[in-house]
Amino acid sequence: MSVRQLGAQTIDYVVTDTFNVFSFKSYDDSTEMEYGLKCSNQEKINKKYRLYYDTKKTKLARQFNCDSNGLMDTLKEWFENGQIKQIYYSNRNVDPKLYEYTAYFRNGKLNFTRKCKNDSCLTTIYFKDGKIKEKLYEKGIRLYYQEKYYANGQLMFAPHLIENDKVYYETLYYESGKISQEQYWVNYALVGNFKAFHENGKLKIVGQFETEQEYFSQMKNSYRDAVKIGKWSYYDNTGTLETEEFYELNKLVKTIKY
Numbered sequence: 001m002s003v004r005q006l007g008a009q010t011i012d013y014v015v016t017d018t019f020n021v022f023s024f025k026s027y028d029d030s031t032e033m034e035y036g037l038k039c040s041n042q043e044k045i046n047k048k049y050r051l052y053y054d055t056k057k058t059k060l061a062r063q064f065n066c067d068s069n070g071l072m073d074t075l076k077e078w079f080e081n082g083q084i085k086q087i088y089y090s091n092r093n094v095d096p097k098l099y100e101y102t103a104y105f106r107n108g109k110l111n112f113t114r115k116c117k118n119d120s121c122l123t124t125i126y127f128k129d130g131k132i133k134e135k136l137y138e139k140g141i142r143l144y145y146q147e148k149y150y151a152n153g154q155l156m157f158a159p160h161l162i163e164n165d166k167v168y169y170e171t172l173y174y175e176s177g178k179i180s181q182e183q184y185w186v187n188y189a190l191v192g193n194f195k196a197f198h199e200n201g202k203l204k205i206v207g208q209f210e211t212e213q214e215y216f217s218q219m220k221n222s223y224r225d226a227v228k229i230g231k232w233s234y235y236d237n238t239g240t241l242e243t244e245e246f247y248e249l250n251k252l253v254k255t256i257k258y
Helices: 210-217
Strands: 009-012 021-025 031-034 046-052 061-064 073-078 084-090 099-104 111-119 118-124 131-138 142-149 153-155 169-173 177-188 187-196 201-210 228-235 240-246 251-257
Touching: 131 201, 187 210
Parallel strands: 009 046
Antiparallel strands: 021 031, 046 061, 061 073, 073 084, 084 099, 099 111, 111 118, 118 131, 131 142, 142 153, 153 169, 169 177, 177 187, 187 201, 201 228, 228 240, 240 251
């Protein structure tokens, strides 16, 4: 049942210097204002809040509903010029993970969107020109898959699907499209062979993390961080060997410089 159906009480505020307002950096790295007013589960009463930029109450800043459990049901927010800033919808009484969240830049283009159903969420972040900057797929509390792009549209990386006990190959790229790194993942740790390249294609780093078998033998009941083993070699952009490091279970035991 919606707040409107329950006939929620409407409370109006005007944004002033004495109102609880603070600044933060938004996704487009511009300073935005955030309002301290929010739903409170201490007040189990249906309320509809409206905030205005002006005392005549003609320029809405924010409007949202609080349900009978003190949880936010729907939110809309505007820039001072009247452009919609964000829209948030949730049916938290039915499912706390069911909601949609859309935010916009001042130019009216999408800033990011987030849609969740059951335990799965998809978040898409955009550049100001409308190109996709990043996609994140989540299951439960875990990041499941992620794509990230440069401003020119070039893929930065498209990591593995994070699934229990499965090894995935991953390639990272420079903005030019040249390969930056080649690596393998299992769960949240790097395993096996690792290579990094200079943008001219010359080898930059070559080394090895513990093997897949070693990872699983030590994992027990929790995930483990990456563990460096053996020799790691570092090259300059001409391909000349500069340094070698030797590891025993992530502990650096010897360094040779050339």
